[in-house]
Amino acid sequence: GAGVSQSPSNKVTEKGKDVELRCDPISGHTALYWYRQSLGQGLEFLIYFQGNSAPDKSGLPSDRFSAERTGGSVSTLTIQRTQQEDSAVYLCASSFDAGAQYFGPGTRLTVL
Amino acid sequence: GEDVEQSLFLSVREGDSSVINCTYTDSSSTYLYWYKQEPGAGLQLLTYIFSNMDMKQDQRLTVLLNKKDKHLSLRIADTQTGDSAIYFCAEKGNTGKLIFGQGTTLQVKP
Numbered sequence: 001g002a003g004v005s006q007s008p009s010n011k012v013t014e015k016g017k018d019v020e021l022r023c024d025p026i027s028g029h030t031a032l033y034w035y036r037q038s039l040g041q042g043l044e045f046l047i048y049f050q051g052n053s054a055p056d057k058s059g060l061p062s063d064r065f066s067a068e069r070t071g072g073s074v075s076t077l078t079i080q081r082t083q084q085e086d087s088a089v090y091l092c093a094s095s096f097d098a099g100a101q102y103f104g105p106g107t108r109l110t111v112l
Numbered sequence: 113g114e115d116v117e118q119s120l121f122l123s124v125r126e127g128d129s130s131v132i133n134c135t136y137t138d139s140s141s142t143y144l145y146w147y148k149q150e151p152g153a154g155l156q157l158l159t160y161i162f163s164n165m166d167m168k169q170d171q172r173l174t175v176l177l178n179k180k181d182k183h184l185s186l187r188i189a190d191t192q193t194g195d196s197a198i199y200f201c202a203e204k205g206n207t208g209k210l211i212f213g214q215g216t217t218l219q220v221k222p
Contacts (some may be wrong), residue, residue, distance in 0.1 A: 004154075008202060031208065043200065043212035056207040098208055101143070103155040 004104035006092050008026045012110045013082055021066060021077045025094030032075050033058075038088035043074060046090075049075060082099070082111045114138045114205055118213035125221050130188040132216045134201030137182060137205075141203040144177065145210065146186045151199045158186070158199075196220045 002062055005024045013019050027031050032048040045059040050067040060066070064083075069075040090107050093101040115137045124130045136144065142163050147155040161168045161175045161184070168175045174187040188195055198217050202210040 042214050045209040048209055085204055100157055105154040
């Protein structure tokens with residue numbers, strides 16, 4: 001079946017602009033996770049959804065970052081007023097309840 | 113706190129076995145995972161082990177877990193050039209999030 005998909009695959013934006021990153025989880029997966037991967041920080045957890053609610057937002061780096069999930073499916077990660085340090089690959093993963101997490105291909109964000 | 117450590121680089125000859133090591137700190141972790149990342153790609157789940165197991169074998173992959181020492185290893189038998197990638201060890205934190213090591217780059221020489 002289809003895996004986790006993310007769009008866009010690449011995004012180049014100017015400092016100060018807002019960006020939206022989208023994640024389509026595996027059909028039927030109840031849990032959805034956002035991580036980011038950067039050279040300096042490695043792989044970092046951002047936020048976790050169970051259904052449409054987010055029990056753990058502890059990894060969001062600042063209030064410029066927000067995420068939502070609707071219909072227990074698609075999730076959008078929004079970064080407002082982007083900064084150069086936001087440049088990274090943003091990875092989404094989904095799982096059935098607390099099972100193994102399957103990752104999408106990521107969105108590479110470059111902030112100029 | 114939760115922390116995962118891995119060595120950064122391993123080089124082997126094609127056909128040899130590779131052993132990638134990992135240590136973790138959270139003794140309450142229920143599952144431990146190995147992921148593979150090829151250049152420009154996302155993370156591919158390779159295998160995982162439940163914390164009450166000592167060993168798990170899956171084709172060329174063997175995972176060993178020493179819970180007392182909080183040490184996890186991944187052995188790849190008969191390593192091939194297609195195994196060249198970055199390998200990440202991860203523990204599952206208390207809210208389900210994964211805590212990753214820095215990744216081990218495996219270089220396979222022909």
